Amino acid sequence: MSQAKVDRYKEEKQKREKLQKKEKRELLLWKIVGIIVLVALVGWIGFSVYQNVQKDASHTYEMKTDALDHYMNGLNAETETSSEASTETTEKTTEETAAEGEKKQDLLNRMWRNPCLNDTYEPGSTFKIITMAAGLEEGVVSTEDRFFCPGYKVVEDRRIHCAKRTGHGAQSFVEGAQNSCNPVFIEVGLRLGADRYYKYFKQFGLLKKTGIDLPGEAGTIMHNPKNMGEVELATVSFGQSFQITPIQLATTVSGIINGGNRITPHFGISVESADGTKVRTLEYPVESGIVSGETSRTVRTILETVVSEGSGKNAGIQGLSIGGKTATSQTLPRGSGRYISSFLGFAPAEDPKVLALCIIYAPQGMYYGGIIAAPVVRSIFENVLPYLGIERTVTETPFGENRADGVD
Secondary structure, eight states: OOHHHHHHHHHHHHHHHHHHHHHHHHHHHHHHHHHHHHHHHHHHHHHHHHHHHHHHHTSOOOOOOHHHHHHHHHHHHHHHHHHHHHHHHHHHHHHHHHHHHHHHHHHHHHHHOOHHHHOOBOOGGGGHHHHHHHHHHHTSOOTTOEEEESSEEEETTEEEEOSSTTOOEEEEHHHHHHHTOHHHHHHHHHHHHHHHHHHHHHHTTTTSOOOOSSSOOOOOBOOOGGGOOHHHHHHHHTTOSSBBOHHHHHHHHHHHHTTSOEEOOOSOOEEEOTTSOEEEEOOOOEEOOSSOHHHHHHHHHHHHHHHHTSTTGGGOOTTSOOEEEEEEEEOSSTTSSOEEEEEEEEESSSSOOEEEEEEEESOSSOOOHHHHTHHHHHHHHHHHGGGGTOOOOOOSSOOOOOOOSOOO
8 A cells, every 4th residue: 555545544534533522522512501401491490380389378368167166166075075974974883883882782791790600709707607617617716715806916017907996805706706806707717727727618618619500600719828828817717808709608608507518509490391391300419517517506606696696786687586797898909998898697597598698889878787788688588588487486575785896
C-alpha cells in the first residue's frame, strides 16, 4: 500500500473518531437538558398544586351538626343510664340475695341448734355436786368435817375468792354446800388430788359424750391430767376453767342421785309400723355403780338441805321435798361483768323422778342463780309433779327459812 493511502486512511479514522465524540457530547447534552426540563416541569406542577391546596384551605366550611350531636348525646346517656341501672340492680340484687341467704342460714341454725347438747359452758357451782360425790365416795370428806372460810383460799401463788368476800367463817361440810362456799370445795378437790379427781371424772362418764339420740352433741373440754396443777384442780372443784354441755351435767348428776346408774338420755322409746303395731322397743345402755348407794343417799340429803335451808330456797315448794344446787359463774374474760346463772333441781329429793336444769346466760340486773334461776325450776316442778302423781303433803309450818350466809 502506498504512503498516500496510508495517510488518507489515518485522516479518515481521525475524522470518524471526532464525529463519534461529537455525537456522544450532543447526546449527553440532550439528556441533561431533558432531565432539567423534566425536573422543572415536576416542580412547576407541584408548586401549582400546593398553591391551590393552600387557597382552598383558607376557606372555612360550616356544617350544622346540632341534631346529630343531640341524637348521639341522648344515645350515650341512655346507654350509660341503662348500664348504671343494670349494675346497681345487679349489685343490689347480689347484696340482697347474700344478706337474705345469711339471715336464712342464721335462722335455720337457731331453729335446729340445741344449746343443751350443741354448746358447752362453765357450769359453776352446780358442778360442786360432782366434787361432793367424788370426795364422799373416796372418803376424803364426811358430813361432819369442819372447815373455815375467811373469804378466800390461797392455792400456790393464787388467792381464790369465795362468793362471800367477807367469808363464811367456821362451818361443816353440809353448811359449806348450803352456802356454796368455794374454799370448802377447793379443799375437797385438793384432798382428792389431780389423779383421783380425774379418775372420778372418767368414772362418772364426763370424759365421753352422753350418747343422746340427737345429732351434734359436743364433748367435754377438760384439762390434760398431765397439766393439771393445784390451781387448775382448785378451779375445777367449783366448776370453772373447763366446759361441759348442759345435757352432760344433767346426765351425770342424775346418775349420782338415782343410786349410781348412769342412764343414756334419749327421746325414742319404740319403733312402730304405720298401723301402730310396735315393731321393737328401743334400748339404751346403762352404766351401773358410778357411785355407791350410800354416797348417792348422802348427796341427795345434802342437796335437799341446800333448798330447804340454803341458797336454793327459792326452788322450794311447800309440802314437797326438793333437792338442788345453785350456780353463778363469770363468763370469759373474767371481770367482764357477764354471768351465767343456773339452778339444777330434782324431786322428790328422797326418790328422784324428775330433774330440771335452768341456765340463764348474761342476765340483766340481778344475776345470782339462787334468785333468778331457782324460781324457774320451782315453776316447772309445780306443773310437772302433779302429772307424775306426786302430791304435796300437808305441813303445819311454812317452808323453812334460808339460813345460808352466801348467795350463789
